[in-house]
Amino acid sequence: MTEQPSEPAEQPEPGEPGSAPASLIRPQTLVHGIDWPNLFPFTRLFRAFGVAAQPSMLILALAAILTLYVFGQALDAAWYYVSDRVVPGEVELFHETAGGDNFEAALETKRESIRNHYEAYQRSVNAGNPEGVSLDAMRDASIERRDNAIAAAERALDGVSDERRADAERLFDRRVQDAYETTSQDWARLKQINGEGPFATTLKWQTDALNQLVGSLLRLDIDGAVAAIGRSLGTGPSWAVTRFPVYFAIFFAFKIAVLAVFGGALTRIAAVYVARDEKISIREALKFSSGKFLSFVSAPLIPLLMLAGLGLAIALAGLLLNIPAIGPIAVGVGFILVLLGAMVMSLVVVGLVGGFNLMYPTIAVEGTDSFDAISRSFSYLYARPWTLAWYTLLSLLYGAVVYSVFRLFVWLTLSLSHGFIGLFSFRKLEGGREVIPAVWDEAPSFGKLSYDIDFIALSFPQDIAAFFIAFWVYLAIGLLGAFAMSLYFASSTIIYFLMRKDVDATELDDVYMEEDIDDIFGTYDEEEQDAAPADTATA
Secondary structure, eight states, X not given: OOOOOOOOOOOOOTTSTTOOOGGGOOOOOOOOOOOHHHHSGGGXXXXXXXXXXXXXXXXXXXHHHHHHHHHHHHHHHHHTTTSOOBOTTHHHHHHHHTTSHHHHHXXXXXXXXXXXXXXXHHHHHTTTOOTTOOHHHHHHHHHHHHXXXXXXXXXXXXXXXXXXXXXXXXXXXXXXXXXXHHHHHHHHHHHGGGOBOHHHHHHHHHHHHHHHHHHHHHTTOHHHHHHHHHIIIIIHHHHHHHHOHHHHHXXXXXXXXXXXXXXXXXXXXXXXXXXXXXXXXXXHHHHHHHHTHHHHHHHHHHHHHXXXXXXXXXXXXXXXXXXXXXXXXXXXXXXXXXXXXXXXXHHHHHHHHHHGGGHHHHHHHHOOOHHHHHHHHHHHHHHSHHHHHHHHHHHHHHHHHHHHHHHHHHHHHHHHHHHHHTTTOOOBOGGGOBHHHHHSOSOOOSSOOOOOOOGGGSOHHHHHXXXXXXXHHHHHHHHHHHHHHHHHHHHHHHHHHHHHHHHHOOOTTOOOOHHHHHHHHHHHHHHHHHHHHHHHHHO
16 A cells, blocks of 8 residues: 655744744845846946947947048148158157157158158169169169069079979078069158158057057056056147147147037937937937937037136236236236136036046937036046046046957958968969969968068059058958947946936936837827816817
8 A cells, every 4th residue: 555645744834823923034035136236337348349249339430430431531632732740750759859859850850861761762773973863763663673683593493304303492482582672662761751641650659559549458557558558548649739730720720510410320329229228229229319410529629628717818818928018917816817727627528528528428318508518527537537547547447348349340340351361372473473372462460461562573463452441451450440449438328327427326227218208299289189178178
């Protein structure tokens, strides 16, 4: 007979005989999870990668970069006929000399070196007479020297016996390679006589500074990171204003307009996604930024105009020093006004530098104007400076990591393309070179994705192939720049939400939505229409 399981004995209720003392009874709570974002608000910054990697964000950022690049190149081409060009290595000289008197001397020395090499090559081409030898003529002469060197190497190879053939062919390949390299190096030095465009120079300088900043942050090298920021925000703009003020005033005005449209759209997409987990279209984002165009443009400009106005007022006050006797006394007595003006300028400078990253997000999140953007960014900075510094530092560290991951992806894409495209190409070009190394000279490395096209070593069909390959390669590299821009606006928007929560205690899901106003007016109209028949019947 099977034994039936016994029923569990009933447990006595608390307080009944045989029950455990009430002091020993504890409530049972099941922990399903920890709300990390609310417990540690800074963890919300780690959403920046997901926000920045959205296709709509990358497309808008890439469009902004291409627009600035095309305008910069066009401005460089036009500036060639207007003013002096940039001497190669000029910004580095400006950085080393801190833009002082030594800079002009070092710059002139550099110009003289380039000029001497150019004239020496002219004399070598035309039997000691540099007159009438153009740059194109020297290019042709350099190519002719290369072809003669290759022809001499071929003649030397023809007379070699079979047993020494293998060594002779290796020597021939080295001679051909040396001939091409010598020609390329000569042409690179000769082209320096034309200088470089200000935009191209600035782009290279800022790109190098960004790479230095990312590398320093990954190594936790604070000194290196500060130096990189100084190179980007200090040396670059200082050199630009000193050497090409008109050029960069034009470019700065265009850049502000482009960022107002595309940067405003990027922050709008990020704001809606972070607050509501909703995605808006590129069209909606651009419609919003276009509608707020003047606000996005004027938000950073108003503080700059304030600085310019206060600085001009102080400078005009200094004119009193030119008045004999009474002038210096008046300036001395009223110097307190100069100090107060300078103090206000200092507050504006600190507010602009520290709060600039919050201006665009303010307009995108609140749907307000430039004055609210300036007010909130300044007040959040001065109300919680250490909190803002902590969020900014964490965003920089996190951004360096995810930027490097994205860069790794781009590098892997380019490396696989470079490695496999020529795998089954057995055809040799003139001089024994393979096709892919000729039109895409350098295999990309993680530290250097870009490369220079050695057009002087290519024939016309190879020029076309090299141009289009470079177009697509640089478009992929531009996608890396687009991610950096998208990540910047995404991180700035999240920081704004966190700062607003800390200072104003506003919920993180509170974001201005344009359709909310339409809904309000729509509801009002419906109520009015429903009430109209009843009013008519009563009448």
